[in-house]
Amino acid sequence: MSPFQLKVLDVLENKYFQKAEVVAGYEGLSRIVKWVHVLEIVQVDDFLVGEELVLTTGISLQHSIEDFAAFVEALIQKKCAALCIEYGSYIQTVPEAIIALANYHQFPIIVFHDAVPFVRITQDLHSQIINKQYLLISSLESYSQALNKNAVLGQNTDDILQNMYNELKTQIMFAIKERKPIFYPNMGHKKRQQLETLHKSAPQFKHEPIFIFDEHYADLTLYREDGLFSEFELLILDRTATALAQLLMREFYIEEKKNIEDATILADWIDQKLSKEEIFKFIDTHYSSYQQSSGTVFILASPHTLPKAQEDIVYSKLYYRNLFEQHGFIPFLFERKSYVIFILLHTKDSKETRDILNNIFSTLPKTDFYKKQQTQGFQVAVGKVVCNVEEIPKSYQTAIETLYICRKVQTSSFFYDDLHLYHLIYKLQMQVNLQEVIYDYLQPVIEYDKKYNSKLLETLQVYLQTNGSKQQTANQLFIVRQTLYHRLKKLEGLLGKNFMKGHNRITLEFMLLANSLIEDKV
Numbered sequence: 206m207s208p209f210q211l212k213v214l215d216v217l218e219n220k221y222f223q224k225a226e227v228v229a230g231y232e233g234l235s236r237i238v239k240w241v242h243v244l245e246i247v248q249v250d251d252f253l254v255g256e257e258l259v260l261t262t263g264i265s266l267q268h269s270i271e272d273f274a275a276f277v278e279a280l281i282q283k284k285c286a287a288l289c290i291e292y293g294s295y296i297q298t299v300p301e302a303i304i305a306l307a308n309y310h311q312f313p314i315i316v317f318h319d320a321v322p323f324v325r326i327t328q329d330l331h332s333q334i335i336n337k338q339y340l341l342i343s344s345l346e347s348y349s350q351a352l353n354k355n356a357v358l359g360q361n362t363d364d365i366l367q368n369m370y371n372e373l374k375t376q377i378m379f380a381i382k383e384r385k386p387i388f389y390p391n392m393g394h395k396k397r398q399q400l401e402t403l404h405k406s407a408p409q410f411k412h413e414p415i416f417i418f419d420e421h422y423a424d425l426t427l428y429r430e431d432g433l434f435s436e437f438e439l440l441i442l443d444r445t446a447t448a449l450a451q452l453l454m455r456e457f458y459i460e461e462k463k464n465i466e467d468a469t470i471l472a473d474w475i476d477q478k479l480s481k482e483e484i485f486k487f488i489d490t491h492y493s494s495y496q497q498s499s500g501t502v503f504i505l506a507s508p509h510t511l512p513k514a515q516e517d518i519v520y521s522k523l524y525y526r527n528l529f530e531q532h533g534f535i536p537f538l539f540e541r542k543s544y545v546i547f548i549l550l551h552t553k554d555s556k557e558t559r560d561i562l563n564n565i566f567s568t569l570p571k572t573d574f575y576k577k578q579q580t581q582g583f584q585v586a587v588g589k590v591v592c593n594v595e596e597i598p599k600s601y602q603t604a605i606e607t608l609y610i611c612r613k614v615q616t617s618s619f620f621y622d623d624l625h626l627y628h629l630i631y632k633l634q635m636q637v638n639l640q641e642v643i644y645d646y647l648q649p650v651i652e653y654d655k656k657y658n659s660k661l662l663e664t665l666q667v668y669l670q671t672n673g674s675k676q677q678t679a680n681q682l683f684i685v686r687q688t689l690y691h692r693l694k695k696l697e698g699l700l701g702k703n704f705m706k707g708h709n710r711i712t713l714e715f716m717l718l719a720n721s722l723i724e725d726k727v
Contacts, residue, residue: 209341209437211238211334213287213313216258221326222315228299229307229314230287235433236313238286241330243323247276255284258330260323263296270300277303280312287313291321341437348372348441352448362387362452369445373438376400376428379449382421382531400428408432411439413446417453417527425449457523468539471548475502475601484594488550492535499555501562501590502600503529503547504608508582517581518545524574532561548597555590559622562587566619586611589621614721630719640723646716649699661699664692666717673705 214234216222227234239256246252247265259280266273280288288307290296299314307314348368355364366377366389378400380386388397403409409432415423425446427438470487473479479487488495505525507518522538522545529536535550551558566587569575588604591597603621610627611619618624650661664682671677679689696704703709 209337209344210435211330211337212236213238213258213315215333216287216330217315219326219329221321221329224319225289225315225317227313227315229304230310230312232308233287233311233313236286238330239334241327241334243327247272247279249276249279249283253280253283253285256286257283258286258289260289260291260326262291262293267295270302273300273303274306277306277312277314281307281310285312287315289315289317291317291323293320341440344437345440345444349444352444356448356451360452362449363389365445365448365452369441372441373427375438378426378428379423380426381423411442413442415446415450415453417450417457417523420524420527420531422453422527422531423449454523457527458519460526465539467537471537471539471546472541474548475546475598477598481595484597488535488594491537495535495550496552497593498550498552499558499590499592500548500550500594500597500600501558502588502597502604503549504586504588504604505545505547506584506586506608507543507545521545521578521583528565528569532565534561546601550594555592559590562590562620584608584611585619587620610722614718626715626718627722630715630722643716643720643723646712647720650696653695653699659692659695661692661696662717664689665696665700665713668693668696669705669710669714669717 212234213236216238217225217227217234237256238258240258241260242253242257243260244252245261245264253259266276277288290299292298299316304314306312351368352365355368362379366379366387370377370389376392377389378386379389386401388400392400405412409428409430411427411429411434413425414421415425417423425442427434427442467487470479474484474487485497503525505518505521507521518540525545525547526536526538529547529549533551533553537548537550539546551561553561586604586608588600588602588607591600600621607619607621607624610616610624614627616624616627647662650665653659654662660682664678667681668678671681675686675689675693679686682689700713701709704713
């Protein structure tokens with residue numbers, strides 16, 4: 206008898222079932238009984254939810270075998286545990302067609318040859334069910350307390366898995382993404398391969414995903430050959446997954462503390478103060494198997510005005526570290542002023558690394574975490590992907606430039622490689638007085654807007670962005686076509702009739718981009 210579940214087999218041991226007979230569905234005697242219900246009508250839809258043991262005298266089944274079959278089919282569809290029929294004035298036998306139907310669906314039919322007290326049966330079995338539920342809750346609470354106690358004592362992953370196995374005596378698998386799964390208890394290579402070849406959705410498995418900062422980080426799995434998982438096993442699976450998530454979080458925080466000790470070396474690295482030998486020596490102390498291939502710098506900039514900013518920064522560092530590690534990066538990170546700087550190394554070449562980054566940042570904006578960061582004022586930038594660790598300082602500088610550009614201009618990307626024209630403007634700004642150059646080309650339009658409080662400069666910008674589409678321009682500016690025609694006529698008068706042709710158009714587009722980027726707009 207199961208300590209937490211009442212099965213049809215257990216019911217047959219009840220004193221009121223001593224003279225009962227199973228006439229059909231012997232293979233279904235392991236079905237779970239969660240409640241007992243007395244039914245004397247054929248229409249059962251509104252009275253059952255599943256896993257009930259149904260008692261009946263058959264008063265509604267005596268007239269028609271079709272009604273009898275419809276009644277049994279409805280019980281099977283509702284996933285009831287079994288049907289118990291009292292032989293007497295209404296029914297003296299179960300038709301062969303009904304027995305065949307029950308056998309086909311492995312649905313037990315039990316008959317009482319003598320009158321039995323349905324009320325007593327109901328009370329007795331309900332008491333057993335409630336007691337088993339109480340025992341389940343008590344056992345689950347004891348297990349949870351043991352997990353909490355062991356957490357204080359510094360338990361590790363193996364300790365948690367051992368506690369779980371001691372409770373369930375069932376094969377356990379724990380798999381962190383991109384790593385080989387841990388089997389507890391351990392098993393031979395051949396048996397491991399057999400389990401790993403089974404499809405994850407196979408009924409022999411029950412999975413509980415473990416999320417770290419909204420990211421699917423690992424899976425805790427139970428395996429049973431019969432695929433019959435009890436409610437208690439599933440609850441233990443859930444509690445253990447929570448404990449493992451907390452343990453992983455604690456390990457991340459410990460790792461974060463270690464990173465603080467490396468901050469000075471990392472700062473010297475991006476400031477070009479380390480030799481190639483010193484860089485590789487530092488990497489080797491953390492990842493001895495690393496083989497040089499490519500790398501980049503990712504910057505997370507936090508807003509100065511954010512309440513509890515430090516707490517959010519710690520959370521963000523753990524989130525991004527986890528995200529990059531899952532995609533094969535080796536991350537080194539440290540803080541500098543309001544920046545969190547990630548040096549990301551990968552064993553792939555620069556092209557493949559860029560593709561991986563594209564995949565990461567194409568899905569990131571859809572997450573609740575990223576959306577929340579954007580509303581708080583966080584900004585991100587990715588520098589140039591370089592081919593060796595000595596060029597990481599160059600990637601850092603391009604990431605800083607990219608961050609500056611993203612703060613000044615509303616761009617569709619925060620990758621250095623996607624903003625080459627803006628970087629050209631940025632470098633020009635360092636060399637010449639770009640305001641004067643812009644003023645030389647856009648002076649008539651700028652002065653006209655100032656004098657008449659008009660919006661010719663904005664109209665010019667949208668008109669160029671839409672490749673001269675009058676309809677799209679009017680729609681984006683929320684003006685009627687006649688107003689747009691008037692503005693375009695005025696722009697022709699100020700810039701010349703050929704302002705949309707050849708080099709004139711390219712120059713205007715460049716100057717408008719520059720005007721959006723410079724520190725003090727003209």
